[in-house]
Amino acid sequence: MRCECGSQMVATEATSDSPYLYTLSGLKNVFLCNIMIRRCLHCKIESPIIPAIGELHEVIAECLLRQPISLSASEIRFLRKHAGLKAKELAKRIGVTASTLSRLENGKMPITPSADKLVRATVAAEKNAARAQEILRREALLKDARTRIHARLNIERIRDRWTAAANC
Numbered sequence: 001m002r003c004e005c006g007s008q009m010v011a012t013e014a015t016s017d018s019p020y021l022y023t024l025s026g027l028k029n030v031f032l033c034n035i036m037i038r039r040c041l042h043c044k045i046e047s048p049i050i051p052a053i054g055e056l057h058e059v060i061a062e063c064l065l066r067q068p069i070s071l072s073a074s075e076i077r078f079l080r081k082h083a084g085l086k087a088k089e090l091a092k093r094i095g096v097t098a099s100t101l102s103r104l105e106n107g108k109m110p111i112t113p114s115a116d117k118l119v120r121a122t123v124a125a126e127k128n129a130a131r132a133q134e135i136l137r138r139e140a141l142l143k144d145a146r147t148r149i150h151a152r153l154n155i156e157r158i159r160d161r162w163t164a165a166a167n168c
């Protein structure tokens with residue numbers, strides 16, 4: 001396969017030693033392992049070959065719903081989009097204005113424990129009512145995400161399945 005510049009692209013594998021930072025997700029800490037990356041050595045463009053993106057996003061979303069620290073701004077946006085909800089719709093469901101949700105998603109406003117919990121439950125409810133109930137029953141997280149460091153999240157492609165690494 002050729003790059004737009006005309007050079008031949010080389011295929012390399014993203015392994016657990018050199019995972020691919022999946023910035024297209026809008027998240028800053030998600031790394032993919034065991035996929036092929038096409039690289040143009042001339043213009044340094046990288047183009048990952050990502051199989052089963054729907055399943056991958058499902059695995060990422062599940063990690064975010066489960067994570068023991070508060071959601072970050074970009075994680076709220078990822079979950080909302082994953083659930084197929086427009087900003088206006090999610091804002092309505094969690095009882096804030098669209099501009100408040102926008103400030104939450106842009107990191108311009110701290111995410112309160114109740115907002116964190118409501119976002120998770122609302123997103124989970126789109127696909128799995130039991131999961132939403134489970135989230136609503138657990139205690140709210142007390143710390144604001146901005147005070148915590150988000151661990152990197154490695155997601156591996158193993159035997160044609162996306163699998164989250166043990167830290168998820």
Ligand SMILES: [Zn+2]
Pocket residue numbers: 003004005006007040041042043044045
């Ligand atoms: Zn090129």
